[in-house]
Amino acid sequence: MPIKMISISPEPGHMIQHCAGCGAEHRISLNRGAQKAKIGPVSLHAGDTLEIRVDAQPPATVTFTPSDFADLARVTAAELAHVVQRALPGVIVSEDSGGLLIESATTGPNSRIEIVGGSARAALGFPTNGAADPCHGPPVLGVSFGPEQIQDPNILALRRCNNCGSNECLVRTFEAIGAELSGSYVAEHRRIVNTLAERCKACGWSHPDVAAHHAAETKKPVDIHAAFPERELHLAEFLRPAPPAPTARPEVAR
Ligand SMILES: [Zn+2]
Ligand SMILES: [Zn+2]
Ligand SMILES: [Zn+2]
Structure with missing residues (x-):
């Protein structure tokens, strides 16, 4: 069932989506951009990286080292959240129904999280073929493929x-x-x-x-x-x- 719940508390509110493709549950904040990795545990390699762009800032690189995890072959979302939050103190990082959730701390149309590179992308379910999630910003009503195009x-x-694509x-x-x-x-x-x-x-x-x-x-x-x-x-x-x-x-x- 795609949307299980909607709430405006705490501001700006959020919904809980039950993905029809894979059954994973996702918290999706209203008016806040975010990206979420696939449900853990995931297997990483020593020194794997993730390049994250927050809002309009230059991308920041997070490096995963073995000492941050109990078992690099079975990394949990909670462990990932701890590492990403330490590297990016200005964003809201959490474990959400088994997956790493990275949310911008800002709200509004320029609030966004983009995964722009890094060797950990495939393990975490992020595309590696250059395709970007068109919805890395806040959820909005209406879609458009440009002026004079389908709207x-x-x-x-x-x-x-990113659990099923x-x-x-x-x-x-x-x-x-x-x-x-x-x-x-x-x-x-x-x-x-x-x-x-x-x-x-x-x-x-x-x-x-x-x-x-x-x-x-x-x-x-x-x-x-x-x-x-x-x-x-x-x-x-x-x-x-x-x-x-x-x-x-x-x-x-x-
Ligand atoms: Zn209720
Ligand atoms: Zn899914
Ligand atoms: Zn790797």
Whole structure:
């Protein structure tokens, strides 16, 4: 289930994504750029490096040495977080559901984390073919491939899952879904996505190429949670209980 939860506390808020590709869980902060490595443990070599660019700063190189780890062949996200935080005190580094999460300490459109090089990239799940995650900045509503190119004001593209390599997209939808579907996964996930999308729009977290489109909009999705952002939303609390398992029929004596 792609989006399990959304919250605005602590500011600027975050969502928890359950990757549809691999099942990994990811914390994705709103209005903050980040990158996350694949779920550990991972195997590194002595002297492996990771080059990390924070916001618009020149890239910094983190070097992994055997003395920082109990076992270089089974390095945990918590150990990696300790080393990266020590090397880059200005960023927010944590262990997130088994993977190393590196978040910019700044918020806003220029907040970003880019993995630009290093011999540890492959082991940590980061691309080595020059392809960059298009979503290394904060999540925004709307995608654009440039002026006069395809633009869509309803798509919210998520950060690359470096555990499996997928880039998931969420889609805002305006029309009401049938009431008989209330409580179903399809209806309730849709409602959470719409709520998240409208939060992005209300906060000005729009792709710049579609910001004018958003500003001119006069309608909102019908299926939305009015209780947000006053309280956090968990998808599971809105799902109808699954039907009970069929009970075994007693054997009928003949
Ligand atoms: Zn994944
Ligand atoms: Zn290596
Ligand atoms: Zn809740």
